[in-house]
Amino acid sequence: MSDLRFPIGKCELRSSLSPEGRRKCIDEIAAAPAGIRAAVSGLNQEQMETPYRPGGWTVRQVVHHVPDSHLNSYTRFKLALTEDEPTIRPYREDRWAELADSKTTPIEVSMTLLESLHQRWAILLSSMDPADFQRTLRHPEIGTLTLDAMLDLYSWHGKHHAAHITTLRERQGW
Numbered sequence: 001m002s003d004l005r006f007p008i009g010k011c012e013l014r015s016s017l018s019p020e021g022r023r024k025c026i027d028e029i030a031a032a033p034a035g036i037r038a039a040v041s042g043l044n045q046e047q048m049e050t051p052y053r054p055g056g057w058t059v060r061q062v063v064h065h066v067p068d069s070h071l072n073s074y075t076r077f078k079l080a081l082t083e084d085e086p087t088i089r090p091y092r093e094d095r096w097a098e099l100a101d102s103k104t105t106p107i108e109v110s111m112t113l114l115e116s117l118h119q120r121w122a123i124l125l126s127s128m129d130p131a132d133f134q135r136t137l138r139h140p141e142i143g144t145l146t147l148d149a150m151l152d153l154y155s156w157h158g159k160h161h162a163a164h165i166t167t168l169r170e171r172q173g174w
Helices: 019-040 059-082 100-104 107-127 130-134 147-172
Strands: 136-139 143-146
Touching: 019 059, 019 107, 019 130, 019 147, 059 100, 059 107, 059 136, 059 147, 130 147, 136 147, 143 147
Parallel strands: none
Antiparallel strands: 136 143
8 A cells, every 4th residue: 555644545525426426425424433343343452552554643543533523524514504605613633633532532432422423414414405415614724615525525534544444454464
C-alpha cells in the first residue's frame, strides 16, 4: 500500500447522488459501527495503543475520532435541514484526538455512542425526501456542500477508518 493515510483511496465527493446511490450510502452509514467493532474485535490494550501508521493516531484514538466526527456531521445535517445554507463551524480533530477522553477512555464507550448515533442518523437519512439531499451548508474551508456530498463523504469516512485498523492488523499479523 503506497499511502497508509488512505487505505481505501481518497474520497471523491459527488454533489448529487442517484436514489440507489443514496440508499447505498445510508446503508453504509448504518453499517459503519459494526465495521469498526469488527475491526477492533479481539485487540488487546497494547494493540489499541499502536499507531495505524508512523506518526498517525493510535487505534484507540481512531475509534474515538469516528463518533467525534460523526456527531459533528449529524448536527450539520440537522442544521442544513432546518436552516438556509448554514455556515458550519470546523473543529480541530487533531487536537480533539490529543484530549484525555480520546487517549484513555475504553473504546466501548465510543462504540456505544457510535451505535446509538448511527441508529438515529440512519432514521433521519431514510426519512429525507430527494430534494432534502440538495440542501446545502457552507464549510468555511471547503465551500458549499450539498447533503448528498455530505452523505457521500460520511459513508466513505466510516469505511476509511475501519480500514486504518484492518490494514494495520494485516501488516502486523494480528
